[in-house]
Amino acid sequence: MKRFVFLLVALFLASLNLRPAISSVSPLLGTIRESLGMSGSAASLLTSLPVLCMGFFAPLAIKLGARWGFERAIALSLLLIGVATAARYAANSEALLLVTALGAGIGIAVAGPLLSGFIKRRFANPSAIVGVYSMSLVIGAALGAWLAVPLQEAFQSWQASTAIWSVLAFLALFFWWKPTRSDGAAQSPAPVGGSRSGRSLLRSKRAWLLTGFFALMAIMFYSMTAWLAPIVEEMGYSQQTAAAVLTLFTLIQIPVSLLIPLLIGRYGRKTAWLVGCSVLELAGFLLLQLQASPWLIASLLGIGAGGLFPIALMLPIDEAESAEEASALSAMTQSGGYMIASLGPLFVGIVHDAAGSYSPAIAGLIALVALMIVIQLAIGRKRTAAQLAGG
Numbered sequence: 001m002k003r004f005v006f007l008l009v010a011l012f013l014a015s016l017n018l019r020p021a022i023s024s025v026s027p028l029l030g031t032i033r034e035s036l037g038m039s040g041s042a043a044s045l046l047t048s049l050p051v052l053c054m055g056f057f058a059p060l061a062i063k064l065g066a067r068w069g070f071e072r073a074i075a076l077s078l079l080l081i082g083v084a085t086a087a088r089y090a091a092n093s094e095a096l097l098l099v100t101a102l103g104a105g106i107g108i109a110v111a112g113p114l115l116s117g118f119i120k121r122r123f124a125n126p127s128a129i130v131g132v133y134s135m136s137l138v139i140g141a142a143l144g145a146w147l148a149v150p151l152q153e154a155f156q157s158w159q160a161s162t163a164i165w166s167v168l169a170f171l172a173l174f175f176w177w178k179p180t181r182s183d184g185a186a187q188s189p190a191p192v193g194g195s196r197s198g199r200s201l202l203r204s205k206r207a208w209l210l211t212g213f214f215a216l217m218a219i220m221f222y223s224m225t226a227w228l229a230p231i232v233e234e235m236g237y238s239q240q241t242a243a244a245v246l247t248l249f250t251l252i253q254i255p256v257s258l259l260i261p262l263l264i265g266r267y268g269r270k271t272a273w274l275v276g277c278s279v280l281e282l283a284g285f286l287l288l289q290l291q292a293s294p295w296l297i298a299s300l301l302g303i304g305a306g307g308l309f310p311i312a313l314m315l316p317i318d319e320a321e322s323a324e325e326a327s328a329l330s331a332m333t334q335s336g337g338y339m340i341a342s343l344g345p346l347f348v349g350i351v352h353d354a355a356g357s358y359s360p361a362i363a364g365l366i367a368l369v370a371l372m373i374v375i376q377l378a379i380g381r382k383r384t385a386a387q388l389a390g391g
Helices: 002-016 026-036 040-056 058-068 070-090 094-122 126-155 158-163 166-185 195-202 205-234 239-251 253-267 270-289 294-319 323-341 343-355 359-379 385-390
Strands: none
Touching: 002 094, 002 126, 002 166, 026 040, 026 094, 026 126, 026 158, 026 205, 026 239, 040 058, 040 094, 040 205, 040 323, 040 343, 058 070, 058 094, 058 323, 070 094, 070 158, 070 166, 094 126, 126 158, 126 205, 126 239, 126 253, 126 294, 195 323, 205 239, 205 294, 205 323, 205 343, 205 359, 239 253, 239 294, 253 270, 253 294, 270 294, 270 359, 294 323, 323 343, 343 359
């Protein structure tokens, strides 16, 4: 029992570190841009770079886990996140701040997939523990968004506000020391998926549909994580109100992400839940375009995002006929999806710089939600093993 609690706390603390490096920057983007003279497109890289890393370095995570063991690779990733985040205290230039985003992004990219393997290896009931993992991800994101402005005011420094989250990484490292020391006795994980299954998936139209859905789902989430607070500020609200709206957007996802999979398990009709969550996002973006209540907007967008994410994680498992195929399909959807999703915040920043307004960018996101619904309806058609294997 003692060992179970220790490993659970280690998992919770490690997972907390996978979002604050991104979400803690968003409410301070206006201040950071003014302080460093950053353009909107350059500032958007503070969110886009980590997300791009989450896609690009996902395959590297599997190789590092196989070579060093899950625990040791996770511990080194936490160290990288901690060092990169702490370096923001001295970030007095645009270049250095972007380097910290890159370093934290690589650490997040490696730790994320390996934590799933850690859960499967160390816990007798992995399905139950995944809930702790996903919940701590959302909590970490919410804390980063919620405390960013109060910490800036307390320290009189946005650098200190963004750097303080390194404490979480170093605290997690303390708990990961014992699992890391004992990792040598554990068998190294086998490589995930063979090259043949990978080539088959690249030829599969259905696999690309799942990747496209994951990418569009993530574009919405990370675009709002990066730009919802600045958009609300431009609507005339205070920085504190904008940060609170972003926090609501994040917090409301906690119960939704737990509830939606339970409802699907009880009632089925996965396509209906997919489209329903997307319609809520569509309504949120339309109200954002009309500059309606930011609290209502954040609620609709948060419920939609909170429902779509767990379904996106479930789909590869349901589609595949073996664990190896599920792992390969998950790697494809997340790696490709996150790389495409990294363009979302960048798109909003570039369009805003060109138009001097967020309205054209929001219109673009509305069009992407409509495309996502079309893809979801295509995913909902009956699938077969032959479709997955060769399109």
